[in-house]
Amino acid sequence: MDMMDVVKKVRNASTVIIRDYSSYCKWRCNNGGAYSFSVRFKRRLDGKWIISYGTSSEFPYCYRYGEFKDCWDCEHFDIETEECRVKPEVISTREAIEEVRQVLNDEFVEIEIDGETVKYGEYGCEQCRKGLH
Numbered sequence: 001m002d003m004m005d006v007v008k009k010v011r012n013a014s015t016v017i018i019r020d021y022s023s024y025c026k027w028r029c030n031n032g033g034a035y036s037f038s039v040r041f042k043r044r045l046d047g048k049w050i051i052s053y054g055t056s057s058e059f060p061y062c063y064r065y066g067e068f069k070d071c072w073d074c075e076h077f078d079i080e081t082e083e084c085r086v087k088p089e090v091i092s093t094r095e096a097i098e099e100v101r102q103v104l105n106d107e108f109v110e111i112e113i114d115g116e117t118v119k120y121g122e123y124g125c126e127q128c129r130k131g132l133h
């Protein structure tokens, strides 16, 4: 995928996800310390994009802070709606395009646009890559 495609796709998209597999191992991705991390941009009605974070790890992780942190213990957690009320980071379409552009040639990064994987990322674990385990 070249830069022009990226620009066009992101301009028309409603969700963009960037996943970093540089420390990922398919056998240690849940609780073994070799996780993937993701950043999701979701377009709002006003055209700006809300950022949320994720990981393959099963440990408590705040999707607003992008940190291992138990939202249930957080003062910003709304117990009724079970949502983190930390104000999300917001970026413009230009910034979203720039974020995607920066990882376009990163072999460990996967890019998903509106559910379509437009670029695949290699796993950081060498044994996974070589099919050794």
Ligand SMILES: [Zn+2]
Residues within 6 Å of the ligand: 024, 025, 026, 027, 028, 125, 126, 127, 128, 129, 133
């Ligand atoms: Zn592995």
Ligand SMILES: [Zn+2]
Residues within 6 Å of the ligand: 062, 063, 064, 065, 070, 071, 074, 076, 084, 085, 086
């Ligand atoms: Zn939180």
